[in-house]
Amino acid sequence: MAVRESSRHLARSVPRAFVPCNRTPAFLGRRNASDEAPSRRLSDQLDELETASSLSATVPEDVAKSFDPVARSKGRKSQLPRSRYQFRSPKYDRGPLHPHQPPPPSDPSSRLFVPGPFSLPRAQQTYNATVASDILTLCYVHTPPGFKAPVKAPRLREWDESSPYHKNRPLRGPRGGDVLRLLRKPIKFNNIPEIERITIHSYVKGAAQENSGWLHVAGMAVQAISNVRVETSKSRASVATWSIAPGRDTVAVKAEMYGETMYHFLSKLVDVVLPRIKDWPGVKGSSGDSSGNITFGLEPEQVALFPEIEVNYDMYPPKMIPGCHITLHTTGKSDKDARLLLSAMGVPFYGKIVH
Amino acid sequence: MASGSNSARRVASLMRPSRLDPGVCRSCQESLGRRSYASAATAPTGVASSTAPVSTPSSAIEPVYTINAGVVLSRPPQITRDLEPFEKAFFFYQKRLNERLALPFTKYFYFKRGTPADVDWKNKIKERRTPARDVGNYNAYDNDAWNDELLLGAKESEPEHMVEALVHDAETTANATSQDTSKKEEIPRPFSRVTEADKKGDQRSLNRLLSRTLYLLVQSKEGYWKFPSMPIEKEETLREAAERTLAQTAGVNMNTWMVGFHPAGHHVYTNRKPHVDQVTGAVTHGEKTFFMKTRIMAGQADLSSSAEKLKDFKWLSKDEISKYVLPQYYSHIKNMLADR
Numbered sequence: 074m075a076v077r078e079s080s081r082h083l084a085r086s087v088p089r090a091f092v093p094c095n096r097t098p099a100f101l102g103r104r105n106a107s108d109e110a111p112s113r114r115l116s117d118q119l120d121e122l123e124t125a126s127s128l129s130a131t132v133p134e135d136v137a138k139s140f141d142p143v144a145r146s147k148g149r150k151s152q153l154p155r156s157r158y159q160f161r162s163p164k165y166d167r168g169p170l171h172p173h174q175p176p177p178p179s180d181p182s183s184r185l186f187v188p189g190p191f192s193l194p195r196a197q198q199t200y201n202a203t204v205a206s207d208i209l210t211l212c213y214v215h216t217p218p219g220f221k222a223p224v225k226a227p228r229l230r231e232w233d234e235s236s237p238y239h240k241n242r243p244l245r246g247p248r249g250g251d252v253l254r255l256l257r258k259p260i261k262f263n264n265i266p267e268i269e270r271i272t273i274h275s276y277v278k279g280a281a282q283e284n285s286g287w288l289h290v291a292g293m294a295v296q297a298i299s300n301v302r303v304e305t306s307k308s309r310a311s312v313a314t315w316s317i318a319p320g321r322d323t324v325a326v327k328a329e330m331y332g333e334t335m336y337h338f339l340s341k342l343v344d345v346v347l348p349r350i351k352d353w354p355g356v357k358g359s360s361g362d363s364s365g366n367i368t369f370g371l372e373p374e375q376v377a378l379f380p381e382i383e384v385n386y387d388m389y390p391p392k393m394i395p396g397c398h399i400t401l402h403t404t405g406k407s408d409k410d411a412r413l414l415l416s417a418m419g420v421p422f423y424g425k426i427v428h
Numbered sequence: 429m430a431s432g433s434n435s436a437r438r439v440a441s442l443m444r445p446s447r448l449d450p451g452v453c454r455s456c457q458e459s460l461g462r463r464s465y466a467s468a469a470t471a472p473t474g475v476a477s478s479t480a481p482v483s484t485p486s487s488a489i490e491p492v493y494t495i496n497a498g499v500v501l502s503r504p505p506q507i508t509r510d511l512e513p514f515e516k517a518f519f520f521y522q523k524r525l526n527e528r529l530a531l532p533f534t535k536y537f538y539f540k541r542g543t544p545a546d547v548d549w550k551n552k553i554k555e556r557r558t559p560a561r562d563v564g565n566y567n568a569y570d571n572d573a574w575n576d577e578l579l580l581g582a583k584e585s586e587p588e589h590m591v592e593a594l595v596h597d598a599e600t601t602a603n604a605t606s607q608d609t610s611k612k613e614e615i616p617r618p619f620s621r622v623t624e625a626d627k628k629g630d631q632r633s634l635n636r637l638l639s640r641t642l643y644l645l646v647q648s649k650e651g652y653w654k655f656p657s658m659p660i661e662k663e664e665t666l667r668e669a670a671e672r673t674l675a676q677t678a679g680v681n682m683n684t685w686m687v688g689f690h691p692a693g694h695h696v697y698t699n700r701k702p703h704v705d706q707v708t709g710a711v712t713h714g715e716k717t718f719f720m721k722t723r724i725m726a727g728q729a730d731l732s733s734s735a736e737k738l739k740d741f742k743w744l745s746k747d748e749i750s751k752y753v754l755p756q757y758y759s760h761i762k763n764m765l766a767d768r
Contacts, residue, residue: 132580137579137580137581140579140580142575143572143575181525186529188522188523188525188526188529189522189526190519190522191519191522191523191526192519193508193509193511193515193519195508198505198508198509198768199504199505201768202504202505202641202766202768203504203505203641203766206766207687207721207723210687210688210690210692210721211687211688212688213688213690215456215690217453217456217457218456220456293537384538385537385538385539387540388537388538388540
């Protein structure tokens with residue numbers, strides 16, 4: 074007893090790194106009785122693990138020089154059958170109880186695997202290193218100690234129970250219009266606005282009025298500038314002069330970009346395309362859907378300025394390159410936040426700024 | 429009209445008996461006093477009883493500090509950061525995976541039959557075996573396509589190697605397709621990531637450490653390194669004081685932008701013994717410095733006309749700053765400095 078007491082005392086005085094731990098330094102967590110079975114003893118599994126990282130290990134030079142996987146496989150007398158080394162994911166997911174389960178989509182052998190990322194985009198690095206911290210500083214609102222924010226009226230109003238029919242009615246919308254704006258919280262370290270996705274949308278007038286060639290060219294152009302597969306969409310309105318009817322005509326192409334692709338597109342747009350547009354004043358200051366998404370349009374000749382279209386401009390049929398609308402979706406809850414972010418990323422705004 | 433109602437409110441707040449902690453600054457007291465009628469009606473009973481005993485005895489005992497305005501003048505990173513070895517390997521591996529999984533390159537969409545560009549393309553693809561120029565010599569549709577991993581010491585995943593491959597490709601295209609065969613085209617290489625100032629170790633230059641944020645540090649006449657800072661004068665906001673500090677210490681030959689009106693960090697220094705001013709007899713216990721974040725756009729610091737007789741200045745990154753300033757000072761400022 075005394076010995077145990079003193080050792081505990083010692084453990085408190087010695088820095089943590091030197092204190093001996095009487096638990097096995099194996100896996101944490103649950104221990105089952107079956108773990109002690111000789112077939113699955115933990116110590117055996119641990120022996121199989123390599124002690125050092127393969128990145129830090131040094132290989133003797135002659136071993137490294139003589140290693141040639143192609144020659145080795147060619148040197149084999151008989152090749153292994155394909156099924157021994159190539160796993161093919163089952164074509165259909167037949168549910169969780171089926172013996173053949175597809176691998177997760179992050180596995181390169183999965184049919185759903187999408188490779189990437191391939192780089193660390195410059196615009197993303199700029200955002201992380203410079204823009205985000207500046208926005209945090211700019212949007213700081215000082216609340217002195219003891220400050221309590223005044224209580225706001227509820228966004229959805231109750232009915233005043235003046236009529237028996239008010240029972241169980243859904244709440245009333247806000248005063249002065251039925252639009253319920255997004256709730257804007259003060260900007261802290263964990264909700265700094267950032268660009269979430271960019272959408273390119275192009276309505277192709279010729280697709281309904283003439284032939285589908287317009288749509289194919291528009292799809293190729295949008296796909297070339299955005300680096301993602303486009304989706305097409307059908308008309309929803311009925312306009313006789315444009316000869317469209319709901320659900321009948323495929324009239325538009327759309328591409329949505331996220332992550333790395335999105336940041337590469339943004340840098341191309343801001344650094345290559347927009348500066349080369351003649352007499353372009355910028356994005357209109359009143360654009361935006363008042364919940365942090367800013368849209369602007371590009372004319373066909375402006376779309377042709379993208380480097381991907383410029384390299385083989387001759388291959389697009391003349392006058393068929395489409396114009397498009399580009400929407401920059403941000404996580405900002407108001408247009409003011411979105412404009413602050415986008416102007417920091419290099420998108421110019423002009424005219425009266427409407428927040 | 430707005431100013432009229434504002435000043436009326438200020439007068440009203442002065443007339444109102446103060447229920448507040450004197451530790452709270454004047455403008456904060458105003459915003460605390462500015463509350464809706466409903467909460468004002470309910471508040472006094474609780475608040476008055478809790479804060480009144482605090483406010484009465486304080487004025488004489490409260491230690492007096494000099495309030496300084498500091499300027500954290502920084503130059504943001506100019507180029508992307510160097511990739512980690514793991515990132516290089518990972519990105520390269522993903523590129524080759526993409527080669528294996530993507531549809532084959534549609535040559536006729538990019539090269540018209542029989543043009544010089546088409547001939548040049550045919551020569552190149554024979555040599556390179558893949559349309560991508562930065563994945564090395566690798567054909568994803570070959571029988572050996574499984575051999576997609578780099579061997580030890582391979583240079584293909586290095587960014588310099590990729591840049592060289594792209595430039596070389598552009599040069600051969602320019603030479604093969606140009607009419608004039610006598611002179612060779614030169615495609616300009618990207619500038620070096622390491623500058624002259626890096627090689628010389630010139631810490632006063634703004635052209636050093638392009639991939640890091642640099643901060644302006646000045647050396648006081650006692651020899652301590654710190655951010656530029658000066659006491660706030662009467663009737664001056666923090667931002668005005670910071671702008672004045674910058675102009676008076678580092679000169680006016682800089683194009684700067686002050687980020688917002690709020691300080692990004694602060695530093696409190698308490699003297700061992702309180703200082704007593706010989707002339708006025710005022711006692712100060714130390715100094716509190718509030719740092720305003722500022723970006724430099726152009727120009728360079730110039731200490732020749734500095735009011736505090738500063739000795740020297742340096743542009744340092746975060747890790748270098750920790751070697752120059754005192755540990756206690758660094759512990760206060762480190763959290764407002766960018767890692768990169």
